[in-house]
Amino acid sequence: MNKSDFRVQMPLWNIVLCMILLIWFYGIVHYVDLMFDDFEGVFSIVENEVVVQWPVPATISIIIGVILIIVFFIAYSIKIKQHNKLNPSHRVNGVTLINPGELIDDDEMLRQVTQNATKKVYVFFTSVLPLLVFLFAFPFNRYVFIVLILLIMVIHNLLLYLEINKYLDGSYNSHQPISNEEKKQKRLKMNRTLKMIISSIVIIAITFAVIRLIQINSNHKSIMIKAEQCMDEGKVVVMENDGFFSLTKFSCINNE
Amino acid sequence: MLCNRVKELRARHGFSQTDIAQRVGVTRQTIGFIEKGEFSPSIALSLRIAKHLHIPVDELFWLEGEDENE
Numbered sequence: 001m002n003k004s005d006f007r008v009q010m011p012l013w014n015i016v017l018c019m020i021l022l023i024w025f026y027g028i029v030h031y032v033d034l035m036f037d038d039f040e041g042v043f044s045i046v047e048n049e050v051v052v053q054w055p056v057p058a059t060i061s062i063i064i065g066v067i068l069i070i071v072f073f074i075a076y077s078i079k080i081k082q083h084n085k086l087n088p089s090h091r092v093n094g095v096t097l098i099n100p101g102e103l104i105d106d107d108e109m110l111r112q113v114t115q116n117a118t119k120k121v122y123v124f125f126t127s128v129l130p131l132l133v134f135l136f137a138f139p140f141n142r143y144v145f146i147v148l149i150l151l152i153m154v155i156h157n158l159l160l161y162l163e164i165n166k167y168l169d170g171s172y173n174s175h176q177p178i179s180n181e182e183k184k185q186k187r188l189k190m191n192r193t194l195k196m197i198i199s200s201i202v203i204i205a206i207t208f209a210v211i212r213l214i215q216i217n218s219n220h221k222s223i224m225i226k227a228e229q230c231m232d233e234g235k236v237v238v239m240e241n242d243g244f245f246s247l248t249k250f251s252c253i254n255n256e
Numbered sequence: 257m258l259c260n261r262v263k264e265l266r267a268r269h270g271f272s273q274t275d276i277a278q279r280v281g282v283t284r285q286t287i288g289f290i291e292k293g294e295f296s297p298s299i300a301l302s303l304r305i306a307k308h309l310h311i312p313v314d315e316l317f318w319l320e321g322e323d324e325n326e
Contacts, residue, residue: 106283109283168285172289172294
């Protein structure tokens with residue numbers, strides 16, 4: 001087994017796929033939003049002619065995304081065929097949920113390396129998912145959450161790849177701490193990490209709350225100024241609130 | 257830490273890491289880690305290695321701090 005083994009490279013392929021999806025989903029999210037808004041702003045009538053104004057970045061991201069996905073899956077299937085031909089005893093299934101190809105268990109040490117790698121991924125998910133759940137409470141654009149989830153997938157694959165790579169480089173250290181002193185040190189280190197994660201969450205929460213309060217305050221001030229102008233012009237002030245997390249929207253309509 | 261004589265006996269029998277790895281059914285890297293004492297093989301693997309190097313397993317592997325010939 002060496003670094004050119006397709007099973008070793010699989011996490012890198014997964015990372016590339018995540019990057020492609022990152023590009024593709026930018027356009028997808030934008031177009032889905034447009035669809036639910038009845039393509040407002042896309043079609044307009046100028047001098048009795050329908051003018052279409054496609055959102056350029058979103059359209060480009062969809063086109064590039066589709067091309068990259070097609071190229072990716074062609075290259076991916078070719079690599080799988082080549083690998084399965086050269087390694088009939090370690091065949092890889094392109095689409096599987098039961099035994100992903102990147103989980104290598106050719107011998108007992110590789111099994112241990114894979115177990116340690118998956119343990120690291122587990123610890124990573126345990127730390128990052130509560131943070132993600134917390135972030136879901138905020139009214140960010142859906143694309144932000146897609147980016148975050150794809151980044152988590154990138155890190156997950158990177159952890160797997162780096163661990164297997166250490167084994168192939170000969171720099172893997174499988175020793176577990178055995179003495180009480182080492183266990184104590186490890187526990188202290190974990191407590192420090194946990195404290196750091198909790199304080200990061202608290203800092204992020206406070207930052208978001210402060211930013212939101214500033215936004216609400218400035219929105220309120222600007223609405224007050226606009227409302228006064230509107231009423232001076234004899235028009236009607238309309239204020240709408242789309243939901244708990246959205247700022248109040250202001251519009252000034254003619255009094256007819 | 258588990259000490260061993262795998263490297264010495266492998267060389268004496270004229271085996272490369274790849275040769276012995278193929279004979280016992282592991283990868284070359286795993287043999288390298290066993291030789292360096294970085295990985296403690298299972299009893300089954302230790303027995304297989306000992307068999308191919310024509311030596312009793314307790315003469316091939318021993319715990320650090322214990323005499324090899326105890």
